[in-house]
Amino acid sequence: MEQKKEKKKRPGRSEMKAMVQEVFFNNPQKTYNYKQIASLIGATKKSARQLVEVLLFELSESGFLSQVSTGRFKLLSRGSQITGTVDMTASGAAYIVPDDGGEDIFVTQSNLKTALHGDRVKILQFARRKRHQMEGEVVEVIKRKRELFVGVLDVSPNFAFLVCDNKVINKDIFIPKDKLKGAANGQKVVAKIVEWPEKSKNPVGEVVDILGDTGNNNAEMHAILAEFNLPYSYPSEVVAAAEKISEAIPKEEIAKRRDFRKVATFTIDPADAKDFDDALSVKKLANGLWEVGIHIADVTHYVQPDTLIDNEGYERATSVYLVDRVVPMLPERLSNYLCSLRPNEDKLCFSVVVEMNDAAEVKKSWVGRTIINSDRRFSYEEAQTVIETGEGDLSDEILTLDRLAKQLRAARFKQGAVSFDRVEVKFNIDEQGKPLGVFFKESKDANKLIEEFMLLANKRVAELIGKSELSSGFLRQKPKTFVYRIHDVPDPDKFETFSKFVRKFGLEATPQGKESISQSLNRLLDAVQGKKEQNIIETLAVRTMAKAIYSTHNIGHYGLAFKYYSHFTSPIRRYPDMMVHRLLQRYIDGGRSVSAEQYEKMCEHCSEMEQRSADAERASIKYKQVEFLKDKEGEVFEGVISGVSEWGLFIEIVENKCEGLVPMRDLDDDFYQFDEENYCLIGRRSRRKFQLGDQVKIQVARANLEKRQLDFVLAKDDDAWMR
Incomplete structure (x- = not known):
């Protein structure tokens, strides 16, 4: 007997409602009437089409849809005024972190439009679906996090692309041939986006600066600065304005100030420093107290508000210290000459002057403008020698201040200060910027005195x-x-x-x-x-x-x-x-x-x-670490597990503090699971454990300068590997 064909089951009311919602979720900007929705979800029978019409009105009343005109509906947003910052994921989708501190809102890659990581955007927030996270769509980019992008040029016969770091922009920038400014294939350049057509996958840009060949030290350091939207050159008009500032100190200016030129005064700075912005003076007063002057370069005497120099200084806000250079906040005439408290020169200062007893208790203080003349410029090493031996220039003054500083420090910790005396990693670098070795800089008494x-x-x-x-x-x-x-x-x-x-x-x-x-x-x-x-x-x-x-x-x-x-x-x-x-x-x-x-x-x-x-300083250090280990691929080092993640183990080499990753894929003797709470990886079969702080031996596998990335593998004779 012939079996009856099984009837196709019609969707129920709740299923049809979900199908209607899905159409609007996938097309948040479009409006539909009931006939269009019925067609899209395959509701062909009259009763089904009528149900669609009923559902649309129900969804409108519940706040899921908005009836924009008679019989036409659109997905209802929570409000078009929600603004936030784009936090892009590796997949290209993003979370919008609202300015008001509310719940993060998920935005698919297609709904991001032209928004990029870090941009401040306005979003259309969709009504929340049951058991789903908040979702939305970017409707406006309010402010770009960056205007300039750095990357490597990939030049073809008729056009070019700028290939940037994925974390900055996950699309290559199209560069027309006539916008290359003479840049060649493989060079590092800075480009800006000039347009991003609505239906175009890639933005269109133009080269604004050629940094140089990949691997060239200056090009790489400038690329790091550009990557973090930091300046790597000084505007010529600002430099010219600084050159016009007179070094002469008028007598009437001196008359307004407290004069410390006859008091023993000195500076202590790194051996290679040129900008000495602080000096100390000390003398014993008749009342038995110590008068200590903390003299700071009077920069604002020379830099007036809302001038070219001031505006440039504000935009920069700080000097940037990369591993091999300083990018100054102010032009060198100011930072290294006019405002630098160089020895045997009259200098204008803003000072804090305290009177303290032998227990380093402040009994009186004064704040105001001064003039000084430093007797001696010390490096930290020279001042440390005076402290350790008790001999040398201004030894009485340095030893007095060292004794007072130690008491100030002890009192500070007694009050609850936290002691972080971290070891600083430094590189010995040749004239071409190549790292020759690593040394560790420790804070000694001379540093702590200052x-x-x-x-x-x-x-x-x-x-x-x-x-x-x-x-x-x-x-x-x-x-x-x-x-x-x-x-x-x-x-x-x-x-x-x-x-x-x-x-x-x-x-x-x-x-x-x-x-x-x-x-x-x-x-x-x-x-x-x-x-x-x-x-x-x-x-x-x-x-x-x-x-x-x-x-x-x-x-x-x-x-x-x-x-x-x-x-x-x-x-x-x-x-x-x-x-x-x-x-x-x-x-x-x-x-x-x-x-x-x-x-x-x-x-x-x-x-x-x-x-x-x-961030730029850390990136420059990482680059030099990779460069330092580039010719040491295959060598074995003692290391400590400095980080554990689902991607693998981060290992810090003991002798040079360089850090690299042992990728999870290279831990191939077992299937390892990440135990987040206990900072460790555990082998599912062997129960081997790699935990934060464990000592291991690693071999340098790959040193990728382009990505500033070190890949290690565990040395096969390592105990942690064999246990």
Whole structure:
């Protein structure tokens, strides 16, 4: 008997509703009537088409759809005014981080339109589907994070493409042949996007600067600066403006200032420094106290607000320190000559002068403009020799300040400051920029001497304004707007995760008894000194801390244990210090408070530029690490596991601190799973464990300069590999 054909099951009401919703989700900008929707979902029967019409009105009433005209519907957004920042994923899709701090909104690659990573955008937010994350579509790019892009040119006979780092832009930039400016195939160049047609996959750009051949040191360093949207050259008109500034100091200017030219004064700086922006003076007073002058280059005497030099300085906001060079905030005539406190030259300063007893307790202070004449320029090494031997130029003065600084430091830690004395990695570099070797720079007594008095000055100027003190010392009205350097308390979740990790080493980060978090951290950092896990634990401890930023809203500085703190001591290389100098003088002169809103925006800009500068510095160090190990491929080194992720193991070589990745694919003796909570990889079959802090032997497998990436493999004779 012939079997009946099985009837195709008609979708039920809920299934049809889901199908209707899907059409609108996939086409958020389009409008449809019920006939179009019925056709798209295959609802051909009259009853099904009628149900579609009913569903459309229901979805409109529930807030899922908007009826834009009679019988025509469109997906309803939460509101077109939602703005946020694009955080792009490796797949090309992105999450929009809303300005108002709400839930991140997912945007597919097609709905990103021309938005790129870091751009500030306006999005159309779709109504939330049940059990789905928030989704949306970019409708406007409000502000590009970057205008310029750096990459390698791939030139064909009739056109070219600029191939950029995927993390910056996940599309190659099309460059017409007549927009190459003479750049050749394989060269590193900077380009800007001039248009991005709506239906075009790739943006269209033009070359604005040729950096040079790939692998050339200058080209690579300039490429790093361009990658982080940092300047790598100085505008000629700004340099010309600086050259016109007179070096002469008029007598009437000297008459306005406190004169320290006959007091023993000196600078201590790195041996290769040219911009000496701070000096110290010291003398014994008749009342038995020590008068210590902390003298800072008076940059704002020479750089007036809203001039070419000032505007350029504000845009840069900071000097950038790459591994082989300094990109100055101010033109060299100012930073290395007029404002540099060179020995045996009269120099204008803004100073904090304190009177302190033998226990380093400040009894009196004064802040104002001065003139000095430095007796001697010391390198840190020279000053350290004086401290260690007790002999040399100005030995009495240096030894006195060293003794006072050590007491200031002890008092600071007693108040709850956190001690992060990290070892700094430096490269010996030849004239072509090639790294020849690595050395470690440690902070010694001479460094700490300067640090303590700079901290004291920064603290004092912040107290002067934050506590509403005037030059007379009397309390006045509420604090005027000022620029503070603030540092928030550690994130509790991060600190708890960190505490769990250090327990695996038999250590304890959680405060014991009446300890504060800062005291418990100091106890922990003391306990790991000299141990194999020292660098890993110090690195993770730093990551638990908040980032210090600039703000007009003072919350204190947690890491330093100061209620009031600012940046006053480096105006040659930090624009916030110039802001502080101007505000200080304004308020000392009795001026009114400035706009908090305006200065907060300036603070945000300076904090952002500081972060970019730090990122560029790290990128330059990474490049030199890769370059240093390029001719050491195949060599075996002792290492420590410095990071664990689903991609593999990050290993830091002990002897040179270079870090590379052992990719998961190269751990081929087992299937390894990532245990995020315990910072380790565990073999599913063998139960072998690779944990943060473990010592291993690695072999340098690949050193990719283009990607600034080191790939290691575990050496086959390594115990960790065989256990």
